[in-house]
Amino acid sequence: MNENTETQTGQNIYDNNDEGISLSELLKIFKHHFKWFLFGFFLVVGMAVVYLQLAIPQYESGVSVLVDPIQKSSSIENLLESSASSTKIATEVELITSRKNIEFALSTLDLDSYKNAEGDSYSNREVLGNVKDRIVVSTVKDTNIVKIVVTDASPMFARDLANALASSYDGLLTGIAKNSKTAQREFIDAQIPINQKMLVLASDALGDFRENSDIIQLTDKSTLLVNEISYYKLRLEPLKLQMQEASVFIQNYNQGLVNAGIKGILTLDELGNDVKIKAKLKELNGWKTELTMYESLSSPQIGTSATSLSSNNSSRVYFLNSAIEQITKDLLDRVSVLTSAYANESNTQSIVQLLTTEVAIQVLEERGAQFTNELSQLPVLERQLSELQRDVQIYETIDLKLRDMLEEVKLVEAAVTGNVTVVDQANIPLNPVSPNKLLILAVALLLGCAVGLLFALGIEASDQTIRNEAQIKKLVKNAIPLLGWLPLMKVSPKDKYPMFSVFNDPLSFEAERFKLISNMLYNKHDMKVFSITSCSMAEGKSTIVANVALSLAQMGKKVLIIDGDLRLPSMERFFLLKHSESGLVDYVINSVPLERSIVQPLDSVPNLHLLSSGSTPLVPAAIFSNPNYIETLKHLKTLYDFIIIDAPPLDSASELLTISKNIDGLIITVRAGVTSKLSLIDLVDNLKTGNAPILGIVFNGCSAGTTNSGYHYGNYYNSYAYRYNSYQNNNSKKGLKLSNYKIQNSSGYRKKYRQNIRQRDNQKLDLSDTVLAFGPQSYCHSLHEWGDVQHFNPVTGIGPQHNADFKDGLEAIENDLESIGKL
Structure with a gap:
């Protein structure tokens, strides 16, 4: 069987099993x-x-703590709030299992006081192991309560480490919080002297100018211009820092993408040249210019009081801010579309921030340039005075702001205490958790x-073997009927014919199962020629052929058995006959007279005949396609009521399909626990392809539970035999024992079957094989009782020992065959 056939057959099995399992x-x-x-x-x-x-038992101990977040606003309002809102503390929770916190907590413990199960000290880090894997940190939902749980083989160590982690964690968070505020205070302290120095220099420069110049008073216009220029310069500095920050972020992000091998990254110039972005930036420039004008008028100027214009133009300012926000959103959407292949949300926002900041800086620089140009038109001395005054005012304002920030940071720094409050201390666990x-x-x-x-x-x-009737029906899709089932039997060494249950004990349960199959063939009035085959060797087809043929003969029918297994014939060995030198092959090829090949295997059954195979041919299929065989088979149908052909299995002989062309019905033997599903499906598919007349399937070698009708057939068999035993005891002195065919235990059955297969492969069709198969005593006994092989006339049905004139019988068969032109 080629690979394609195996694949297709395997697929058929899956298709047949789609119904699932009940x-x-x-x-x-x-x-x-x-x-x-x-x-x-x-x-x-x-x-x-x-x-x-x-x-090793593991103990678990936990401590509950209340954690305050490190990052809090430094404003006085938040500092003086009486109730703190719940804040996310994910960063703080991660610090609990940090290496620094664990190491500090372990340093506070006396590790020599803790021992493992082997008595080794925890001071050995190999004994201690990875502590972080035994620490579990969890938070209570919607609160700042954190539970630290430590699991260890030592309950004392679990408790002490949990408490030590809480203590070291408090110091860690407190230190981080103080360090951040201290750094901020130190920075402000360092900036104040620098600013004071610059303020002194600016004041001295202004004083020197007034002393050395003849200017006494500047015009109001020059003062206004100076204020406006100062305002725009103060606005420009943070915007430039913001743009620089966004530019650095975008460059680093794009460089990371380039290093990762990502192509198609758009530069800022390419994004700025986009038609839609360019239009939006132009529109943004106009709105920003107008808003800057309103802001310069409504904002308090350096050294002046607030103006009342802001209240009069609040609606317009609100409109301008709304328009700018909408344009910013449109820019964000457009940039997201252009950079969707590689940019994330942070990168997209940085790009939009950079573009809008550039517009804002451009607007402020243009406005500042206009005021600077106007100021340049004033006299030189006035301009110098205005610039000096502007510098003094700037440094004074910065000095005030720095001092306010310093006082605020000092207050927050002084208010920083412990960030962790222990709610529940860890206790020694009494019972292990694992x-x-x-x-x-x-x-x-x-x-x-x-x-x-x-x-x-x-x-x-x-297990791809067939074990019950349900599997057979599923494999053949109920297209082929089951003619019956035969039990799994064990032969008795006392029997002359080991597997001949119909002959050995006609009233046994096994014999009745064979007779049931025979009755089905008997009822096929229009059929005479049957062939029995199997999927592979040693599945019981020869046993079925002999028992079914004898059952039909016991009904008074004249039955001929043809041994069609030309490669490994078995019917002569079954009947303990010496191998005949002439048979079917010799008749078809060499025209050896047929009466020399047909024998009566059983002396007590004269209407049962056997046609052996004879010589081994080179091409067995040619024998069954030979016209001699076909015509002779037609003639034999007129002489016998039933002809049963023992056909070879398909897996070892291709002539099965040739045999099936000249028969009325083909019976397939399936042996429980031996025949594979693949073999049965392959056999049925090939027979259907060859249009073979499949009559049905016989399920052989069944054990309890493998059949639908005989689920408890073992009990039925015992009671059946007992009734016959009682009947025989009442009618004869000799009681009927239970059948020689005992129900065989399935243990070791398949092992013995494989040994039998190997033995058959090594056997040759000669006398020594027969003696090995059935034992020298049985074989010699049969020869002694029967004498040599008995030859019969298929026309008269009378053998030489019953026929006074054997030559007449021989001439009769020769004349009959000659009439059909075959001799």
Whole structure:
């Protein structure tokens, strides 16, 4: 069978199994492979028990703490609030399991006082192991309460480490909070002297100018211009820093993309040249210019009081801000579309921020340039005075702001205390948390049942042999009827014909099963020629041929058995006959007279004849396609009521399809636990392709539970035999024993079957094989009783020992064959 056929056949099996598996089938599988279920069950449970014996008990101790966030606003309002709102503390929680915090907590403990199960000190870091893996930190939802849980084999160490972690964690957060405020205070302290120095220089320069110049008073216009220029310069500095920050972020991000091998990254110039972006930036420039004008009028100027213009133009300012926000949103959407292939949200926002900041800086620079130009038109002395006054005012304003910030930071720094408050101290745990023996055993029981069931199903799935009638019906899709089933039997060494139950004990249960199949053939009035085959060797087809043929002969019918297995004939060995030198092959090829080949195998059954195979041909299929064979078979149908051909299995002989062309019905033998699903499907497919007249299937070698009608056939068989035993006791002195064919235990059955197959492969068709197969005593006994092989006339049905004139019988058959032109 080639690979394509195997694949197609395997697919057929899957197609046939699409219906799934029923509960009854699942229970049968469970019962049949119960030992595998027990193996899987005890394997898992045993592993669980071993784990519980080897596992070291682990103890768990926890401490609950209330954590304040490090990052708080430094404003006086938040500092003086009486109730703090719940703040996310994800960053603070991560610090609990930081290496610095764990190391500091361990340094506060006396590790020599803790021992493991072997008595080794925890001061050995290899004994201590990775402490971080045994620390679990969790937060209570919507609160700042954090629970630190430590698990360890030592309950004392678990408690002490949990408390030490809380203590060291408090110091860690307090230090971080103070360090941030201290750094901020130190920075402001360093900036104040620098600003004061610059203020002194500016004041001295202004004083020197007034002393050395003749200017007494500047005009109001020059003062206004100076204020405006100062305002725009103060606005420009933070915008430039903001633009520089965004530019650095975008450059680093794009460089990372380039290093990662990502192409198609748009530069800022390419983005700025986009038509839509360019239009939006132009529109933004106009709105920003107008808004800057309103802001310069409504904002308090350096050294002046607030103007009342802001209240009069608040609606327009609100409109301008709304328009700017909408344009910014449109820019963000457009940039997101252009950079969707590589940019994330932060990168997109940085690009929009950079573009809008450039517009704002451009507007402020243009406005400042206009005022600077106007100021340049004033006299030189006035301009110098205005610039000096402007510098003094700027440094004075910065000095006031720095001093306010310094006082605020000092107040916050002084208010920083412990960020962690212990709510519940850790206690010594009394009971271990792992291993949870009850839970592990419960899970092991459930998992053991599941694994055991999987083992049973896996063994069943790996077994491709046919074990029950339901599988046969599913494989053939109920297209081929089951003619009957035969029980799994064990031969008795006392029997002359080991597997001939119909001959050995006609009233036995096994014999009745064969007779049931014979009755089905008997009722086929329009059929005479039947062939019995199997999927592979040693599946019981020869036994079925002999028993069915004898059953038909016992009904008074004249039956001929043809041994069609030309490669490995078995019918002569079955009947303990010496191999005949002439047979079917010799008649078809060499025209050897047919009466020399047809014998009466049983002396007590004169209407049962056997046509042996004879010589071994080179091409067995040519024998069954020979016109001599076809015409002779037609003639034999007029002489016999039934002709049963023992056909070879398909996997070892291709002539099966040739045999099937000249028969009325073909019976397939399937042996339980031996015949594979692939073999049956392949046989049926080939027979259907060759238009073979498949009559039905005989299920051979059944054990209890493999048949639908004989689920408890063993009990039925015992009671059946008992009734016949009682009947025979009442009618004769000799009681009927139970059938010689005992129900065989399935244990070791397949092993013995494989040994039988290997033995058959090594056998040759000679006398020594017969003696080896059936024993020298049985064979010699049969020869002694029967003498040599008995030859018969197929026309008269009378053998030489019953025919006074053997020559007449010989001439009769020769004349009859000559009339059809075959001699």
